[in-house]
Amino acid sequence: xxxxxxxxxxxxTAGTSGKxxxxxxxxxxxxxxxxxxxxxxxxxxxxxxxQAAFADWSATPPAKRARLMFALREVMNARRDEIARTISAxxxxxxxxxxxxxxxxxxxxxxxxxxxxxxxxxxxxxVGPQIDTCDERQPLGVVAGITPFNFPSMVPxxxxxxxxxxxxxxxxxxxxxxxSSANLVFDLFKQAxxxxxxxxxxxGGKGAVDAVLDHPGIAAVSFVGSTPIAEYVYTRGCAAGxxxxxxxxxxxxxxxxxxxDMDQAADALMGAGFGSAGERCMAISxxxxxxxxxxxxxxxxxxxxxxxxxxxxxxxxxxxxxxxITAAARDRIEACIAAGEKEGAKxxxxxxxxxxxxxxxxFWVGGTLIDxxxxxxxxxxxxxxxPVLSVLRARDYDQAVDLINKHEYGNGTAxxxxxxxxxxxxxxxxxxxxxxxxVPIPVPVATHSFGGWKRSLFGSHGIYGxxxxxxxxxxxxxxxxxxxxxxxxxxxxxxxxx
Ligand code: NAD
Numbered sequence: 444x445x446x447x448x449x450x451x452x453x454x455x456t457a458g459t460s461g462k463x464x465x466x467x468x469x470x471x472x473x474x475x476x477x478x479x480x481x482x483x484x485x486x487x488x489x490x491x492x493x494q495a496a497f498a499d500w501s502a503t504p505p506a507k508r509a510r511l512m513f514a515l516r517e518v519m520n521a522r523r524d525e526i527a528r529t530i531s532a533x534x535x536x537x538x539x540x541x542x543x544x545x546x547x548x549x550x551x552x553x554x555x556x557x558x559x560x561x562x563x564x565x566x567x568x569x570v571g572p573q574i575d576t577c578d579e580r581q582p583l584g585v586v587a588g589i590t591p592f593n594f595p596s597m598v599p600x601x602x603x604x605x606x607x608x609x610x611x612x613x614x615x616x617x618x619x620x621x622x623s624s625a626n627l628v629f630d631l632f633k634q635a636x637x638x639x640x641x642x643x644x645x646x647g648g649k650g651a652v653d654a655v656l657d658h659p660g661i662a663a664v665s666f667v668g669s670t671p672i673a674e675y676v677y678t679r680g681c682a683a684g685x686x687x688x689x690x691x692x693x694x695x696x697x698x699x700x701x702x703x704d705m706d707q708a709a710d711a712l713m714g715a716g717f718g719s720a721g722e723r724c725m726a727i728s729x730x731x732x733x734x735x736x737x738x739x740x741x742x743x744x745x746x747x748x749x750x751x752x753x754x755x756x757x758x759x760x761x762x763x764x765x766x767x768i769t770a771a772a773r774d775r776i777e778a779c780i781a782a783g784e785k786e787g788a789k790x791x792x793x794x795x796x797x798x799x800x801x802x803x804x805x806f807w808v809g810g811t812l813i814d815x816x817x818x819x820x821x822x823x824x825x826x827x828x829x830p831v832l833s834v835l836r837a838r839d840y841d842q843a844v845d846l847i848n849k850h851e852y853g854n855g856t857a858x859x860x861x862x863x864x865x866x867x868x869x870x871x872x873x874x875x876x877x878x879x880x881x882v883p884i885p886v887p888v889a890t891h892s893f894g895g896w897k898r899s900l901f902g903s904h905g906i907y908g909x910x911x912x913x914x915x916x917x918x919x920x921x922x923x924x925x926x927x928x929x930x931x932x933x934x935x936x937x938x939x940x941x
Pocket of ligand 1: 589590594618648652653670673690724899
């Protein structure tokens with residue numbers, strides 16, 4: 444049986460906790476491996492390794508750190524297929540979807556390769572008599588990342604390239620549900636030439652997370668996962684004096700205006716609602732058609748397509764989506780559908796109880812379409828994180844905007860319309876961090892930053908892009924007088940140009 448171990452100071456280790464957890468192939472439901480679960484001892488060892496590596500790594504010129512990112516890009520491109528297969532084996536997403544995850548991760552590596560420009564400081568001459576001021580951004584020290592199951596390569600790679608390029612060293616605590624991708628990420632960095640100790644991996648669950656949050660040697664924590672854990676990580680990490688960014692869950696709405704191209708909107712909802720079995724924080728989980736006529740047309744278009752979704756294991760080239768991550772996730776999603784039905788919503792296409800021939804033990808949920816969802820229903824308020832698309836019929840555009848603005852989450856949203864006025868108004872008024880206009884999944888490219896609003900992000904920085912440079916560095920401003928030979932005498936008033 445494959446055992447997935449920690450990587451500390453460049454070496455694999457099982458640690459000392461003696462605890463493990465099974466890892467599954469979600470398509471078959473069979474156990475494919477076992478991951479070791481670390482705690483305070485393993486986190487401490489990883490922090491020590493990262494601290495030891497920090498002096499040399501932070502003193503490595505940015506140009507050389509950038510070169511490592513260029514090398515990493517080559518390694519990742521050469522091993523794309525292997526990375527995608529490793530993701531799918533434990534996550535279950537289709538091979539094409541996993542390749543997409545690798546592509547988005549590569550974009551962050553490419554942005555990090557430009558670190559020399561991103562770290563450039565500013566300079567002001569003559570701020571006082573013979574006095575100049577410059578500023579620079581310096582690394583924080585050892586920083587940590589805690590990541591979710593749904594993008595087991597991409598989310599760690601949202602964090603690590605930027606943190607390392609800025610001169611920090613890193614401890615990653617990946618999801619325990621699909622941990623092999625994290626070790627492969629380490630292997631890619633190693634092949635690109637990363638020195639031992641700069642990147643360390645400690646596997647585990649709550650025990651490892653708490654050890655990260657409490658460790659005095661960790662300066663900052665990036666977290667991506669569900670909202671209750673994001674809030675917990677933010678609160679506990681900040682209380683321990685760390686800089687924390689914690690990205691949480693979502694409930695993403697898409698408004699379909701009466702003037703929208705209905706076929707285009709239906710295509711967008713199929714991909715954004717059911718791609719990756721809905722296990723994306725930017726998945727559209729609520730369609731909001733404006734007016735009954737628009738809603739009827741949309742449901743008529745969607746229902747046959749949802750019922751005909753091609754579902755299969757990652758190596759099925761026809762599959763449009765795979766299984767969900769665990770048996771517990773399947774049961775929870777099915778319970779959400781049942782709760783919606785009980786609350787009075789209409790299950791138009793029911794994905795419960797799906798069995799696939801030859802894969803009877805897999806964690807399958809079929810595509811599900813639910814109409815007549817209302818704002819008071821639990822199915823509307825909570826994040827389902829599965830292949831379930833709700834339709835909430837809005838009277839008019841203003842009611843739809845109001846609905847979105849009142850929701851506790853504010854990760855992503857979209858509007859489909861041909862009306863430029865409505866689109867412009869939407870982009871301005873909507874209380875959501877990432878907005879799409881005729882784009883259903885508006886995940887920003889790596890030259891911009893990713894982050895939601897409200898209870899989808901705790902902390903003041905988005906992830907990757909320019910925000911990452913700010914998150915992973917601190918500002919130092921130097922005010923200097925040259926030549927030194929000028930005597931101004933002792934000045935007891937506050938220094939100014941007067
Ligand atoms: P999760 O919150 O269960 O787990 C995330 C991390 O937290 C994992 O590393 C896990 O080990 C750890 N964790 C879990 N329970 C914990 C506890 N009680 N105490 C301390 N640590 C704990 O999330 P998940 O199920 O792996 O991922 C899905 C969630 O992540 C969804 O809510 C999704 O919306 C969200 N997500 C958000 C973004 C974003 O950018 N906003 C991106 C991807 C996923």
